[in-house]
Amino acid sequence: MAKRIVVGLLVLVAAAGGAFAAGQGERAAATDGDIHIALSAPITGDWSEYGIGFDRSARMAIDQINADGGVLGGRKFRLSVGDTEGNPQMGTTLAQRFTADRTIVAQIGPFASSTAMASQPIFDAEGMVQLSPTASHADFAGGSRWSFGIVGTQAGEGPFNARFAYEHLGLRRVAVLHLNNDFGIDSAYYFSKAFEELGGEIVETDFYFDGERDFTAVLTKLSRTNADGLYIVSFYNDGAAINLQRQRLGWDVQVLGTGSLYNEQLIALGGDSVEGVCTATVFYADDPDPRVRRYVEEFRSRYGVTPSFHAAVAYDAMMLLADAIERAGSTDRAAIRDALAETVDFEAVAGNVTFTPEGDAVKSYRRLVIYNGEFRLFDEVGLPRR
Amino acid sequence: MKLKSIRPAFVSFVLRYRVPFAILLGVLLVAYPWIVRNPYLLRVATNVGIAIILASSLNIIIGFSGLFSLGHAAFYGIGAYTSALLATRLGVPFWLGFPAAGIVAGLFGTFIGFATLRLRAVFLAFTTLGFGEITRIVILNWRDFTRGPLGIAGIPVPRLFGWSFTREANYYLILLLCAAVILFVYRIYHSRLGRALIAIREDETAARSMGINVFGYKILAFTIACTIAGLAGSFFAHFQRYVSADSFVADESFRIITMVALGGTGSITGPIVGAMILELFPEVFGFLAGYRQVIYGAVLITVIVLKPGGIVGVKGVFEKPRATRRSWIAQALLPRFNGGTR
Incomplete structure (x- = not known):
């Protein structure tokens, strides 16, 4: 009996598949x-x-x-x-x-x-x-x-952020916290490499997984270093959580992050804990261009x-x-x-x-800072008073 | 096996001429690449083949043995990574990586089975769910070994006597594997092993009192299923030529379970039908965009409510055990009156 059902159903499915295939052929033939x-x-x-x-x-x-x-x-x-x-x-x-x-x-x-x-x-x-x-x-x-x-690529954004940190923000000892995926690993690597080439020091690097919501342990660990800056590689939702928990732990440090932080939701979720957070982005919605x-x-x-x-x-x-x-x-x-x-x-x-010959884009970046609860161009307003 | 008395006229017709139809189907499947002449449809067919192997292997666990594994994608992933790492790091050809993938996945299956199968069935579900998540995290974390979230790119296509596999060759390979797996599962079902598993599924205590080594058979079934999933993973790695943890998430496990539950648990055809439906659904209904998920959910609920055993199943995952008429709550509260096995 089982064999009979097998045969029956396979024929049925094959017929359906054939009809579907015929439909595909028709669609490809339609030209305009x-x-x-x-x-x-x-x-x-x-x-x-x-x-x-x-x-x-x-x-x-x-x-x-x-x-x-x-x-x-x-x-x-x-x-x-x-x-x-x-x-x-x-x-x-x-x-x-x-x-x-x-x-x-x-x-x-x-x-x-x-x-x-x-x-x-x-x-x-x-x-x-x-x-x-x-x-x-x-x-x-x-x-x-x-x-x-x-x-x-991060090969472009990382060094830009490293110069932002070293030359514009005057940071010398930075701790890095990154999301553990391909983007996070690359970002942390290129930033750290460029920052060290400029003469800065990466005092500690740690990571978290997508979906983690509690950063207190890793932030406590990073705050015990003598870092004068924190570089975060994350999306805006994690970025807001990291800053809220950093503020709760009382770790007062200059924060800089990748362009993926640039989203109005970062400010909506992070409140005043994200005040003064810097980022570099290729797209700024209030750009007068x-x-x-x-x-x-x-x-x-x-x-x-x-x-x-x-x-x-x-x-x-x-x-x-x-x-x-x-x-x-x-x-x-x-x-x-x-x-x-x-x-x-x-x-x-x-x-x-x-x-580039490989097919990666070389992009121009803009320096942003969260100033009085909104994203502003860093070159215009500088850091907010603390 | 019982058949419903009402049978569509079409099926009766096909059954009467089953031999010619089987030959016709075989010819159609073999001629498929030359009939469609479309790489996209060939790829869809190959994906369906992988899904059929995964669903059929999971059916050994869920449908035959009455166990519940929520981590089938982990064994699939272990197989894929074993084969991918062997090929890219050591240059091992597909034909050696393929069995190796099955063996490694099977060993992990045995290990998980030993740890949990002495306990009640529900613990296997918990453990496999956890194991699936552990596997994903290990793949992401063990960066030196698995390249972590970067995945493994540039996995070579299978080669035979210096000739690289084409799309058509991949299709024939998966067709062959499918046929082998279906035949294998069919033989298991009608073997001493299959009978023992069904006895365990229907009533574990009765089975044990009949002298069936419940623990041994369960481990054997679980290991076989995991081995087959590992083999499917190896094929997948060499077919897609890039693997990353994204392909082996819990969602993938649930998708395979859905194939089995929708098509029908405990039958040979059920998982095949389920795999075909679930693989073809997004392709056929692609134009519906977001509404596709709604229809998908509606179809699933309809099948579960109207036919808990699945479209062609003999025993449903969502079906109440036939022996007892007590409510779900009573079952939960009074497990010992139920023989302590369910």
Whole structure:
């Protein structure tokens, strides 16, 4: 009996699969004059906040480009969105789907480094651009000629922050607390290396795991050192918790952190414990630059919120891709790749983009400080009085 | 095995001509890459294959033995990392890394089994849940060995006589593995071991009084399942060519459990159907974006409520034991009247 059911069901599923496959074929055959761009992002799951930001920014960028007359003499863009759910395996399936669809010319995304790394062999074999707004894994962009990252690697941000700490804040002995993932490890490494080269001393390095909420033990340990500064590599939610608990422990120290701290929620959650915290970012929502103003104002009017840094880089990714297609003069995948690689000083909302030979972006940063409960440019206001 | 008396006409039709249909299905599966000629659909099929192996192996634990493991992704991950590390650090070929992955995952399974299987079934659930989390943390933390959160990139594709595996070869490899695992599970089910496991599942005390070595059989079943998961992990590592802890989180364990529970526990086809549904669901319903999760939940609840045994299962994870009609609370309060085994 079991055998009979096996046969029956397998036939049923095979039929369903066949129907699905036929549908796929039809979709690939449908052609129009539009240029199809794929977006791979975690629309659902743990990282959906970032995925939705990607989706919103990319759609907005496409609407703006199309409203301005499109590219290549009036051709419009169209976006195909795929949900990775934050799962690398889902990301690879999407990568295979997008590269197999000959109407798609390039992909924006994914969000996470692990997904980007897992799908890299597919883009490399199929020959299509994988332009990730946020993947910062040290081996990502260099791993394939088709992989590009525009977030700016920690090799750029780390030394910038080290100079910020040493030259502008006058710190000499810094303790480092970092999130234990690829981003955190790289960030801590490049900051520490550059800071020591400047003549400073890293007195202690410690880490925590994503999801940890109690930092008192590690903060107590770090506060027993003679550090005059604390460098934190974390996202805004952890950053707020770290500062609240640091304040409760009575450890009065100058705090500097990575650009991932730059989010209004840091101040909302951290209150006066984050006053005086410094960070460097490529994107500052109150920047008077007209390009940034146009992006931020339209984002606010469309979605009712201020775009985060992650959303801004996704907007840049789409704009950069449109620029590369215009420069390539065609929608050929290889031509787009070559035009993209030649990008020099592309004017973006989140720091201008120039690619290294590996495909990493060299970015320009801005120094920020939390001054009277809001993010301000450090060069304008300096440190708040304590 | 009992069959429901009402059977769709389609199934009756297929059953009558099962031999020609089986041959047709075999031909279709073998010809699949040449029928679809689409790398994406080939990859989906390969993913379904991995899922079928994982779900079928977990079914040995949940469906046959009536145990509950919440950490199947950990054994899958151990297999993947074993194979990936052997290949990238020592240059060990896939054909040696593959069995090694199964052995290592199986050893961990034996170890966990020894520690917990003498206790009541629920402790295995706790332990495996904890073990899954420990495995993830160790992978993330032991940076010198596993490269921590950076993951392992550049895992070579399997090679045979100097020829590197293509997409099609990967598909045929997983097809072969699937067939082998399904056949293996089928043989277990109809063997002395399978009968013993089912006896243990139905009534442990009765089984013991019949002279069945309950502890030994449980460990054997658990080890076999973990070994198969490790083998699946090894294939996955060489297929995706990059592994990181993100692929072996608790969510993945729950996804495999859902495959088994949805498709049907205790049957051979159940996990296959569940794996296919869960793997194909996001692909087919991708256009629904966020609503997909809602539909997914609704489908799951519908199946659990209407058919607790799963779509083709014989005994459900969510089903009350047939022997007792006492309420759930009474069961919890008075375990000793239930033989102390449930």
